[in-house]
Amino acid sequence: MTPEQLSTAIVDVLTTLSDQGAITLPDGVPTTVTVERPRQKGHGDYATNVALQLGKKAGLNPRAFAELMQAGLEAREGVAAVEIAGPGFLNITVAAGAQGQVAGEIVAAGAAYGRTQTLAGHRIDVEFISANPTGPLHLGHTRWAVLGDAIGRVLSAAGAEVTREFYINDRGVQMNHFADSIIAAALGLPAPADGYQGGYIDDLATAVGQAHPGIFDLPADERRDAVRAAGYEIQLRQQQEQLDRFNTHFDVWFSELSLHESGSVPETLQRLKDLGHVYEQDGALWMRTTDFGDDKDRVLIKSDGELTYFASDTAYYLNKRSRGFDHCIYLLGADHHGYVGRLRAMAACVGDDPAQTLDVMIGQLVKILRDGEELKLSKRAGTIVTLEELADEIGVDALRYSLVRYPADSPLTLDVAEITKASAENPVYYVQYAHARTCRMIANAADLGMTPPVDFDPALLSHEREGELLRALAEFPRVVASAAELREPHRIARYLEDTASAFNKWYDTKECRLLPQGDEPVSPANEARLVLAVAVRTVLANGLDLLGVSAPERM
Structure with a gap:
């Protein structure tokens, strides 16, 4: 019996009591009630405080x-037994047969186990990373590459229709600086003062020259445009390949430049004017975001006629909404903390309720240590530590899992030696090894001719x-739903570690042997435990997949 099934049973009892006139609830019978695992042993399998919540409303003492x-x-x-504790807590013990049936339900559901429809009908856009196409993705992008992808996965598992989106910052003077840097490298000249440096620029210059022979011999004005386009194409393709290898996949790569070329920005400005939320002052055009809680109004067009990034941000938000997304999630770095208020105010200015349509998440910085020294990065100095290099040294699974198992808003320091250690002290190894152990158990059973019985x-x-172990497995759908609702995929990781621990304790218990000993025949108990092992394997594999981490069969 799962917590959801028990919740339904409690609602049915409340409905019966209400229909019989034994209780009167002014607000009616709730559709769901909270059922939790008790913290202390001996307090049953599950507990609920529903009597405390509804007793006074019904005019009764909660007990x-x-x-x-x-x-x-x-x-x-x-249900085997129900005990009343304290002022009215209900501690519920589930019959062994009902509890054990969870294993069969998990095996039958397979890869679908854990998925719910709690967010069905929601269309959600998740925007993350959104880097300039002027260099490789680096350590600063890595945390969002993992968290953004994992958030998208858990939202989908909760029934939402999700689009993962990368906003390409391909408009602005940085693109000219990028082109000038490639040209300087190709011609053997010093890098421009505002340009980019490093080995990757030399590599790009070579790649551009090979793809477009004679491009560096063009007249200066033509050369910059041609090199900018060629370098942009190659660098963006490299970013996409890096992310695919890192198991992070995007549905949409949205060009900032295309936003301006489509006329979306003038349309946005006109809409804001029609709504009365813009004004002119000192030759500039401002959005009156202070009307909606921002700390100051924001400039849309500077006094020299140049559009601000905030104008682009507003047009981009409206573009998302016009594509049918009812909720837009932004994952931004620690240096963008001030964007929360202005983005919420912006959404209000265009007529939306930001509490319903907007979610801005701020991620804290990550430090990675090697031999006690912090790995440094600086894109312009050319000493960057790229995502590709990190994945090569640490491994995709170890790096992804280590980044996703902490809340986004907590600063994080990772030690290369610790997160690559093949021991139970390393969480990713611990969970993956538990999965591999279930695979070995099932394979050993197959060698004896055992297959999971229906x-x-x-x-x-x-x-x-x-x-x-069964109670832990039964919690998985609720953990997934909670991780999706709160945008906290670290809950999946911590759940997997707890479940792996429960599995290992079961595995080490002599009374719970899966395989018959010696010449013993296969018993019904052996068959039941084989189903339980398959259920554990299913849950661990499904959970790891939600984090974008592999579930190896051997380690």
């Missing part, structure tokens, strides 16, 4: 309300360790 529910719940199939006796999974 008296709980007593009314107790009999109804104990009569439900799959029909098994779930009541045979009655050992305390089996109960703990």
